[in-house]
Amino acid sequence: MHSSLLRAASLLLALSAAPLLLQAADAPAAPAAATASAKDAVFTTEQLDQMLASIALYPDPLLAQVLMAATYPGEVAEAAGWSKAHPDAKGDDAVKQVASQTWDPSVQALVAFPQVLATLGQDPVWVQRLGDAFLAQPDELMAGVQRLRRQAQAAGNLQSNQYQNVTVQNVTPPISAGTTKPADNTTIIIQPADPQVVYVPTYNPTTTYGTWPYPASPPVYYPPPPAYYPGQALVAGLAFGTGVAVVASLWGDCDWGNNDIDIDVNRYNNINGNNRITNNQNKWQHNTVHRDGVPYRDNRSRAQYGRQLDGAAQRDAYRGDNAQRAQARERARNSMDKAGIERPATSNREARNQVREAQSANVGNRMQGGADRPRAADRAQGNTREARQPGVNQRDNRASHARTAAGSARNNAFAGARSPSQTRVQADRGRASQISAQRPNTSRVAGHQISRPSGGGMRQRGGGRR
Template sequence: MRISLLYAVSAALLLNGFSCLAQTPEAPANAAATAPLTTPAKEAVFTQEQLDQMLAPVALYPDPLLAQVLMASTYPGEIAEAVTWSKAHPDAKGDEAVKQVANQTWDPSVQALVAFPQVLATLGQGPVWVQRLGDAFLAQPDDVMDGVQRLRHQAQAAGNLQSNQYQNVTVQAAPASAPAAPASRSSTIVIEPADPQVVYVPAYNPTTTYGTWAYPASPPVYYPPPPAYYPGSALVAGLAFGTGVAIVASLWGDCDWNNHDIDIDVDRYNNLNRNTQINNNQNKWQHNAMHRDGVPYRDSRSREQYGRQLDGAQQREAFRGDDAQRARARENARSAMDRHGIERPATSNRQAREQVRQAESAPSGNRLQAGADRPKQGAQANQRRQESFQARQEPPRRPTASPGSARNNAFAGARAPARSNDQARRGQASQASAMRPNAARAAGHQVSRPSSAPMRQRGGGRR
């Protein structure tokens, strides 16, 4: 017995040793498997052909204006509201227009676009295009920025993009530290207003401005410019410039071509947006999902990144519209209810049940407060409905006489025949008297009724 036990223990130890030796070479592989994963690459939602098609109408905008358009396009619902507002205020433009919409709930990038009504008039012609443009910028910012540069190089090669009295066009070499650019492009084209305080929005026909379009099956999107802002402009080729817009602080964003994002001028932003101040560390644009207005995100990465941002209690309250102004209004309403003796409404199911129990257990004299009897009345109504339902379910019962009273039926006078005979004779006499006058009238006889007092004898009269 001992020998077999020793053999079993030895065999177990040998197997354990072999298993350890077998697992030793795999230890580095397991460690690598548990290492943190790298950030997955961004999903390619749109192809280069689709990006060029949707970027063509705005790729030649000045860099600060293009940055505002790209930021605002991620909020397509608010852009539609800004377009409606701009149509209702056709004379509003520049910094003054932005100040007029300071109380709107729009994102500051959308508010900045009301300074350029001609831009909103163009964006208002294609809401689907605007949403696709914003989705592309959220999902593929690098591809979007590269697409703009690709189109600018095409316009410059076609001779339709150069400096003039409205804008300055400069070509800058890409720095060595910048992300790898396409092999066909080693420089960056920057477009800036000739006067920093006056911005001219170019209008052009994308089908001719970029030369021969590389994708004949997918021509560029073209929205004719509003004639009110570009009178007499024949967009055969090249760029047309309408009336300039005087601005000081309306454009606070700029394109960072090296990092493929948007820089924010904090000072200009705070000078214009008094209600939403930022600090110097917030000099890079970040999408705010609070202003998405329920518009779904196109790609899964954007849905995961921006669809679950409302984790804190304060953000949830803001998402529900629970701000300080509404909190004060609720408190004022509750104070008014207390002054008038009105019971405050329950804020939870538990509190409502507690109010019902208190109302049912309190004396009748203490339930004179307005609204205190409502739970009791509701309970009584429920009880009446339940009794009515039970009555419908049970078979009908015959009425029973109360103790000590005779039953009202055909055998009621069986125990008192004399009284029954008297009642029968009275009934017969009453019936005969009722029929006698009618019979006399029918025979034509005069009916005489006895009087209570004897008639006096008068001369010439009948006795």
């Protein structure tokens, strides 16, 4: 349907611009691929560089973890809150502490680096845009990282030291349709000097990359948390705080030849014991379940990931619903069935049906009660029988009242929903009966015997009441 609408819109534009096209018939036509790429682009090169400037100089394994986690912006915000509440938790130990959380493993891995989560937590909108760009334009985004690294290296602010190893390799990345081949094919790789100790760099992107090529869109600068970078005054270049000892927390790495992320299966399984993967799952795949209902920005991502989780499932995931809660609800319903309790309605339609059934049951009970009402003679005989068998009748009456009360308890949730006036009359009648029953009698209070007048004169002549 979208394609047909696009074709119709293109046709209308073509008809309205026919005179202009005739005048420009001699002008060379633009390549169709470039036009399609410009139409499908989610972010421009300027926007990509602006959002990547703060993390492009991270070591490759840490950059890979940030890119994966950014596709789940809601969980990143929760992890940032957890890290702020546990400032002393870092490294593999912090990741093990959040093993029971429902976050994606890439988000759990970031709690090993509280200084990174402190930066990501400052701007959730930026995190979401970064994740959207990685899903929609992975080739352009990875090319942007390399472009910024070359600028920092040319400015003299990216080089090997005791914290990191910077190497240059000739890796030819894939070229998306409609994009031009970069002038420099060199790929800059940044790895920790010690694989088990990661130093997170902090820098001011407005100066580290030399002259920023987009004056109208300067990069956003997120100051480093002072607790992790004590005494660091950033003027130009990179500064490094305390190293984070990790053994298995960083299990991803940038694959610059394919512009995606490789997974070290052994390291992943060592830290994610409850969610192990096989050796064939060594390429990262986005998991829509952890998207938490956040919509995808572009049509292609919606088409690719949206069909894996329909709208109702997205809403349930956003509300925190999962298989464990569904099982708990089913156990509760089974317990209600065993106890003879009516199940609550699970939808508006079911609730309306229960109201209709309750009203029908009330009407039927009233009609049956009128048909079964005993006549005067029957009542007299019934009283005689009751007098003869008081114990049996009392038990029968109690059982009847119990059944009536049980029926009322089942129906009182919806009784009177459609007839409020009748409910009001019944309530007033009940209150009047209670007041009448509780009204004191002076004779009874005084303890006097109550005498009633006789109905005939012969009884009076007989000496009064016996």
